[in-house]
Every structure is written in structure tokens, then in C-alpha cells.
Amino acid sequence: MNFDLFFENKLDQLKNEGRYRVFADLERQAGNFPKAYVHRNGEVKEITVWCSNDYLGMGQNPKVLEAMRSALDEHGAGAGGTRNISGTNHYHVLLEQELAALHGKEAALLFTSGYVSNMATLSTLAANMPNAIVFSDSDNHASMIEGIRHSRAEKRIFKHNDPEDLARLLAQAPANSTKIVAFESVYSMDGDVAPIAELCDVADKFGAMTYIDEVHAVGLYGPNGGGITDREGLSDRLTLIEGTLAKAFGVMGGYIAGSRALIDFVRSYSSGFIFTTALSPVLAAGALASVRHLRNSQEERVAHQAAARKLKTKLKAAGFPVMENDTHIVPLMVGNPTCCFYASEHLMDKYGIYVQPINYPTVPRGTERLRLTPTPYHTEADMDFLLDALDDTWNQCGIRAIA
């Protein structure tokens, strides 16, 4: 077999469908976020990033940078191995205590990313608990889906954000099964929010465990930045809360928080925790500074929500098809993968605006979009410039005609 020919054909398929992924070659400018330099077509130019998940700009927060610098100087670059082999760095302990407190849980456990935390935890729980069945929201993230698949446990998919459908499926499950209900709080592509209390009511009725992914909400919602569960006073209704240190907290890493026994169980049985090198102490120190800051400061959260509201209002007033939601995510609908790709290219080339096209399988076919993520650092002038650029782009790419 000609292996390369096989790979090239598969890549051509993606290109023909207009969903071959191209990543901008960026240098973020610390202290000047959301500005960055892009390396493109042999040139370097300054651009404005409109699609970062560093939602609050914590990746350039002086406290975070200082914590990382001093951890690097004092402790060196890496963790030196898995925690199983090389021990736990003290920053891991401090960060896990902070994360447990953030969610009002007894304990927390760190992973190298949010993806790994979902994948490792769901696979460990569903593979080990007796006769486990996972009840998974139809819009759950790939990392949860992979974790469930890897466990080889049975899976039942309930309609997105639909407690009644969940109840219907739970009622059909054998009495002797362990039931795990897995969902997210803020869905990152549509920006809609789960009916958490209602889903927990249903889960409680059937004695099910509740697993929530708060990746797009931690740092951003609630008086402590503990996510939607924090905002709604629901943390104790969830058996397990999963989050990331890579988005609103601006660094890298993932975690789960729950009861001491649950966390110790995952720590002791999860391959995805045990057999991989621990997070660098530099990352852990930065994340610790970020979580501590956002537990006390409301300033970034308030400015973030205001920026999202302002951008949505401007876009709607100008007649752009913004998907309605109550969160910080601003999906601008295009509805065609090729148009979406060319719109993104045009914005970058002509206006120095970076917004990544979102195509299938990240979103269903026909709902391709530009996903804008305004931060506290995008100015009103940035927004007005974006609007003018979008207006031209919509005309140039013929998007008005298809929308």
C-alpha cells in the first residue's frame, strides 16, 4: 500500500468539503492581548485575535506571569515524571486544594488538560462501576465521548438539555445498573446553558451520579468563578465537576473536583492520570495564581460580560445573524463550510482580524459559523472595526445571499 497516497486522498476529501483545518501561525503579544503577530505568506503583520478562549486575558495577567517566572527560576522547567514515579510537586498540592475550595468539594485532581481529565475520568468511572450506563447529552464534547467509548460501557444519548428525555432513558435502565449522567454547563459552540437543577432532579430520582463539564464556565461565572454551578448555588448537587485551567484561567491543565473517596479512586485507577508526566510546576504555579485571583476579583468577569453584550447588540443592530444565548460566546452563523472558510481568510488578509471558521464535525453541517469571543481587552474601536470588516466580508463572500 502507498501509505502517503492514502493520507493525501483523505486530506483531499477534507479540502473538497471545505473543512480542511488551517491554523494561523501566531505570536501572541503578552501585555498587548488580543493583539498578535501572524506569520503568513512570507510576511509578519499585527492582527487582532477574535477567537481566543483566553476569555479574560489571564494569559498575560502580571500575577500569573510573575508566579510562573519565579516557579521556573526556583523549581526548573518540568515535573520530572509521573506523580506515581517522581512524586507530587508542592504546587500540585496547593492547586488541588484551591480547586477543591473553588467548587466547595472535598478534593480535586489535576490532569495535563481538560481533554485528558474528561477522557480519563469518564473512562475510569464507567469501566469500573458495576453495570455502568452513561447517559450523555447529545452535544457533549469529544473528550467526554471518547472517555465513554473507551470505557466500553453502555451509552444512552439524551436530547440536548432535555431533562424529560433523560428521565425517559433512565426509567428504561435496569435497576441494578450504575447510572452516570454526563453533561456540560455552557456549550461552547452555541453558548447555551444546561438546565442543571432539573437534570440533577431527574438524576437524583433515579439514583444516578452527576458529571458536569464546566470548561467554558470556570473563572467566568459565579461569585468565586466556580462556573454556572457556583452562580446558581448548585455545586453540591453534582457528584463531580470537571474544568480546565486553559481557558478563563489562561494557563494549561485540567481537573476534576468531588468527594475525597471519588478523587482518590480516580487517582488510584485512572491510566490517564497515573501513566503520564505531571503538569509542570511552572504551569501549576501560574494556574494557582490565576484561580486565586479570579476567586477574589469580579472585575474581569463583569468587563467580560459587558464586552459580550456590547458586541452582540452591535451585531444585531447591524443585521448580522447572531445565535441567541445568555453567555459570553457570540456565534455568527454562516451556514456553509466554504463560505465560512473564505470569510475567515478574507478577514485575516484584508483586515488583520483572526476568527477561525467552525465547521463539521465541531458543529452540525449547515450550521457552520464564525465563533467570536470578545474579551475585556477588545475595545469599542476594535468592535466597530470588526463590524465594518464583517459587512464587507459578508458582501464579498456572498454570505448575505445564502443566510
Ligand code: PLP
Ligand atoms: N470540554 C469542553 C467542553 C471543551 O470545549 C474542551 C476544549 O475545548 C475541553 C473539554 C478540553 O479542555 P482542554 O482544552 O483543557 O483540553
